[in-house]
Amino acid sequence: MKHLLASGAVGVGLLIGSSTMASAQSCEISIGSVLSITGSMAAIGSAIGDAGKLAVDHFNEAGGVNDCSVKYILRDDQGSPNVGVDAAKTLVEIEKVPVLLGAIQSGVSLPILTSVTVPAKVTQISCCSSAPSFTTLAAEGGTQGYWFRTLPTDRPQAAVLAKIAAERGYKKIAIIHVNSDYGVSLAGRFKQDIEKLGVTVTNMVAYNQEQASYRAEVNAALQGEPEALFLVAFPADGATVTREWISFGGPQKFVFSNALRADEFVESVGAEYLADAFGIDNAQVEGESVDAFNKAWEAAFGSAPNGPGLHTMYDAAAVALLAMEQAGEATGTAIRDNIRKITSGDGEVIYPGVEGFKKAKQLISEGKAIRYVGATGPLEFDQNGDVTGPYLIWGVKDGELVTLDKWDNQRVSAAIGEIDN
Amino acid sequence: MSGFAAYLVFFLIVALTYSIVTMGLNLQWGYTGLFNAGVVGFFAIGAYGTAVLVGPDRAQLIGGFGLPFPVAVIGGMVLAALAALIVGLATLRLREEYLAIATFGIAISIQLVALNFEALTGGAQGLVGLPRPLFELFGSPGAYNMFYLCFVAVIAILVYVALEVAVRSPWGRMLKAVREDETAARSLGKNPAAIRLQVFVLGCTLMGLAGGLYVGFIGYVSPLDFLPILTFQIWAMLIVGGSGNNLGAIVGAVGVWGLWTMSGLGISRLLPVAYQSQGGAIQVILIGLLIVLTLIFRPRGLIGETEAVSRHTR
Numbered sequence: 001m002k003h004l005l006a007s008g009a010v011g012v013g014l015l016i017g018s019s020t021m022a023s024a025q026s027c028e029i030s031i032g033s034v035l036s037i038t039g040s041m042a043a044i045g046s047a048i049g050d051a052g053k054l055a056v057d058h059f060n061e062a063g064g065v066n067d068c069s070v071k072y073i074l075r076d077d078q079g080s081p082n083v084g085v086d087a088a089k090t091l092v093e094i095e096k097v098p099v100l101l102g103a104i105q106s107g108v109s110l111p112i113l114t115s116v117t118v119p120a121k122v123t124q125i126s127c128c129s130s131a132p133s134f135t136t137l138a139a140e141g142g143t144q145g146y147w148f149r150t151l152p153t154d155r156p157q158a159a160v161l162a163k164i165a166a167e168r169g170y171k172k173i174a175i176i177h178v179n180s181d182y183g184v185s186l187a188g189r190f191k192q193d194i195e196k197l198g199v200t201v202t203n204m205v206a207y208n209q210e211q212a213s214y215r216a217e218v219n220a221a222l223q224g225e226p227e228a229l230f231l232v233a234f235p236a237d238g239a240t241v242t243r244e245w246i247s248f249g250g251p252q253k254f255v256f257s258n259a260l261r262a263d264e265f266v267e268s269v270g271a272e273y274l275a276d277a278f279g280i281d282n283a284q285v286e287g288e289s290v291d292a293f294n295k296a297w298e299a300a301f302g303s304a305p306n307g308p309g310l311h312t313m314y315d316a317a318a319v320a321l322l323a324m325e326q327a328g329e330a331t332g333t334a335i336r337d338n339i340r341k342i343t344s345g346d347g348e349v350i351y352p353g354v355e356g357f358k359k360a361k362q363l364i365s366e367g368k369a370i371r372y373v374g375a376t377g378p379l380e381f382d383q384n385g386d387v388t389g390p391y392l393i394w395g396v397k398d399g400e401l402v403t404l405d406k407w408d409n410q411r412v413s414a415a416i417g418e419i420d421n
Numbered sequence: 422m423s424g425f426a427a428y429l430v431f432f433l434i435v436a437l438t439y440s441i442v443t444m445g446l447n448l449q450w451g452y453t454g455l456f457n458a459g460v461v462g463f464f465a466i467g468a469y470g471t472a473v474l475v476g477p478d479r480a481q482l483i484g485g486f487g488l489p490f491p492v493a494v495i496g497g498m499v500l501a502a503l504a505a506l507i508v509g510l511a512t513l514r515l516r517e518e519y520l521a522i523a524t525f526g527i528a529i530s531i532q533l534v535a536l537n538f539e540a541l542t543g544g545a546q547g548l549v550g551l552p553r554p555l556f557e558l559f560g561s562p563g564a565y566n567m568f569y570l571c572f573v574a575v576i577a578i579l580v581y582v583a584l585e586v587a588v589r590s591p592w593g594r595m596l597k598a599v600r601e602d603e604t605a606a607r608s609l610g611k612n613p614a615a616i617r618l619q620v621f622v623l624g625c626t627l628m629g630l631a632g633g634l635y636v637g638f639i640g641y642v643s644p645l646d647f648l649p650i651l652t653f654q655i656w657a658m659l660i661v662g663g664s665g666n667n668l669g670a671i672v673g674a675v676g677v678w679g680l681w682t683m684s685g686l687g688i689s690r691l692l693p694v695a696y697q698s699q700g701g702a703i704q705v706i707l708i709g710l711l712i713v714l715t716l717i718f719r720p721r722g723l724i725g726e727t728e729a730v731s732r733h734t735r
Contacts, residue, residue, distance in 0.1 A: 037698055037699075037700065037701030037702070038701040038702055038704075038705050042701075045698075045701075046698035046699075046701075049697065050698060053694070053697075071694070072694060072697075073689055073697075074689070074697040074698065075685055075689055075700075076685060076700060076701030076704060078650075078701065078704075078705070079645075079648075080645070080648065080650060080651075081639075081643070081645055081646050082435065082646070082651070083681065083682065085435075085639065086431075086432065086435065086682040086685075087682070087685055087686075089428055089431045089432075090428055090682075090685075090686045093424040093425070093427045093428040093431070094424045094425055094428055094686070096424060105645060106545075106546065106547075106643075107545075107547060107643040107644070107645030107646070108645065110547065110549060110641050111639045111640075111641045111643075111646075114549075114639065114640040114641045115638065115639045115640060115641075119562030119565075120562060131545070131546045131547075132546065133543070133546040133547065133549045136549060136550070137549045137550055140550055142549070142550050181545045181546075184539075184544065184545070185546070
C-alpha cells in the first residue's frame with residue numbers, strides 16, 4: 001500500500017511536470033551554481049564555489065532538505081556571459097535545478113536572469129553582483145521577484161551618507177571617486193540623493209587608481225568652493241587625495257566611503273585633520289553568526305575565510321535551502337515565496353552551520369517561525385531582492401577609529417523612503 | 422518539451438547566431454583573405470545599435486527609441502556597415518598581420534567606448550530590460566525559444582543562400598583572385614582595393630546582424646559580452662569548420678560552440694563533486710585539445726574549400 005502511494009505520488013509529480021519531491025526516502029534535489037572558475041575572476045571564483053558547497057554539505061549533514069539529499073552542481077562561466085548563460089540553461093533544463101546561485105560579475109548574472117531563470121521561473125541568488133541595474137530591472141517587474149542578492153548594494157549607503165551630510169548643514173559638496181564600477185555607481189547615487197535633499201554638488205571628479213599624485217583631480221574638485229568632500233576610494237589612494245586636499249586648503253570636512261575605514265588610512269592622513277570626518281560601513285561584519293561561519297570554514301578548509309564573496313555565497317545557498325525546507329517543495333516559485341519568511345519576522349534565530357540547520361529543520365517541522373541570521377549577519381530582502389543591512393557611522397577621535405552612530409534596517413529604509421519621495 | 426530538447430533549442434539559437442558571424446568572417450578571410458581580428462567589435466556595434474534603437478526610454482540615457490525590432494536590427498546593421506566603411510578606408514591598405522593588429526585594436530577600442538560612454542551604452546552596467554520581439558504572443562518560454570530558433574534559422578539560411586549565390590557569381594570569383602594574387606587581378610583590370618572594401622563592409626554587416634539577433638534573444642547587453650575571446654571563438658569556428666566554405670562555417674559554428682559548452686555539461690556530470698572547482702580548468706584544456714586534434718587530422722577543416730573552376734573550362 002505504501003509502495004502504491006509512493007509511486008502514485010511520483011506519477012502525479014511527473015504529470016504536473018514539476019520537480020516536487022514527496023517525502024520519499026531516497027531522493028535528491030539538485031541546486032546549481034554558475035561561477036567564474038577560470039577567466040578574469042578565477043582568483044576568487046573557486047573559493048566562492050567552495051563556500052556554496054560548504055552550505056550544502058552542512059545542510060546534508062543536518063539531514064537534507066525535506067529528507068532529500070542535496071546535490072550541488074558547480075558550473076564554470078569562464079568569465080564570459082555567453083558561456084555562463086549556456087551553463088545556466090543546462091542546469092535549469094537538464095539538471096532541473098529550482099535555484100541557481102550566481103554569477104559573480106553583473107554582466108554574467110543579468111543575461112542569465114533575463115534569458116534563463118526568469119522565463120523558467122527559477123530563483124536566482126547572487127553572492128557578488130553589485131550593479132544597480134538589477135534594482136532597476138526588478139522595480140520594472142523584469143525579474144518577477146525571482147532575483148535576490150546577499151551583498152548590500154550602494155543604494156542604502158548613498159542614502160544614509162546623503163542624509164547625514166545634509167543634516168550636518170553642508171550646502172555645497174565636492175565628490176572625488178575611484179573610476180571603477182563601484183566608485184562610479186556609489187558616487188552617482190550619492191549625487192542624486194544629496195541633490196534631492198537640497199545640497200549642491202559643485203564637482204564630481206573620477207580618479208584612476210595607484211598614481212603618485214592626484215593634484216589635478218583635487219584642484220578640479222576644489223572649484224566652486226565646496227564646504228566638504230565626499231571621497232569614494234581605497235585607503236592608499238584615498239590618503240593621497242585627502243592629504244593633497246588639505247594641503248591645497250580644502251575645508252577639513254569629509255564624508256568617506258566604507259573602504260576607507262582602515263587604520264592605515266587614518267595614520268597616513270593624520271588623525272588631527274579628520275576630527276570633522278565621518279564615514280559608513282556595513283555593521284554586519286561582526287557578531288555571533290559571523291563567528292559561527294568563520295569557525296565552520298576554518299574547520300573545513302584549515303584557513304580563515306579571507307576573500308570576497310565567501311560569506312555572501314554561503315548565505316545565498318543557505319537561504320535557498322532553508323526556503324525549500326520551509327516551503328516543503330523544491331520549485332523556484334516556492335523558494336521565491338519563502339525566502340522572506342525565513343529571513344525576517346520574529347522567528348527563532350538560526351545561525352550558520354550543521355547545528356543551526358538541524359535546529360531550523362526541527363522548528364519548521366513543528367510549524368514554528370525561524371529567522372536566519374547568516375554569515376554576513378541579519379539579512380533582510382526588500383521588494384527588489386536587495387538586502388538592506390544595518391550600517392555603522394564611523395569617525396576619528398583621539399587618533400582612533402570610533403563608531404559614532406548605528407543605523408538599523410528601519411532607519412535605513414526610512415532614509416531611503418524620505419529621499420525617494 | 423523535455424529538458425534536453427529545450428536546452429538544444431536554446432543552444433542552437435546561440436550557435437546559429439554565431440554561424441552568421443562566422444559566415445561573415447568566411448567571406449572576409451575564407452574567400453578574400455582579409456585577416457579581420459576585430460570580429461567582436463562589429464558584433465558589438467550591431468548589438469549596441471539594436472539595443473539603443475529597440476530599448477525603452479530611460480531618463481539617464483540618450484537612446485531608448487523603442488523602435489520595432491526589425492527596424493532596430495537593420496539600424497544596427499547600418500551602423501556596423503558604416504563603422505566597417507570607416508575602418509576599411511583607414512586600414513585596408515594594410516596586409517595580413519598588420520590588418521589583424523589594426524582591427525584587433527579597433528575592436529578593443531569599441532569595447533572600451535561601450536564601457537565608458539555611459540550616456541549611450543549604460544557603461545559597465547549595460548542596457549537592461551530590452552524587449553524580446555513578439556515575446557507576449559507565446560505562452561511559454563519553450564514555445565518562444567522554438568519560434569526564435571526558427572527565426573534565426575531562416576535568417577541564417579537566407580544569409581547562406583545569398584552568400585552561395587554571391588561567391589559563385591563573377592564577383593565571387595574576383596574575391597578569390599584578389600586572395601590568390603592581387604597583382605594578377607589588377608592586371609586583368611579589376612580593382613582589388615574596391616573589392617576588399619566591399620567584402621569588408623559586407624562581412625561586418627553580417628556580424629552586426631548577428632549582434633542584433635543576439636540582443637533580441639538575450640534581452641540585455643553589456644561590455645562583458647564583447648571581450649576579445651569571442652573573436653577567437655569565431656576564428657576557431659571558421660578554421661575548424663573549414664575556411665572558404667559557407668557550409669563549413671555553419672558546421673564549425675555549431676560544432677565548436679557545442680564543444681565549448683557541452684564539454685562543461687559532460688565534465689560536471691562525470692566529475693565527483695569534490696573536484697568540481699577543477700572542472701573549469703579541465704574544460705578549457707579539453708576545448709584546446711580537441712581543436713588542436715581537429716586541425717592535425719583535418720587541416721583544411723571539417724568541410725574544406727572545394728575546388729572552384731569555371732564550368733566553361735571543363
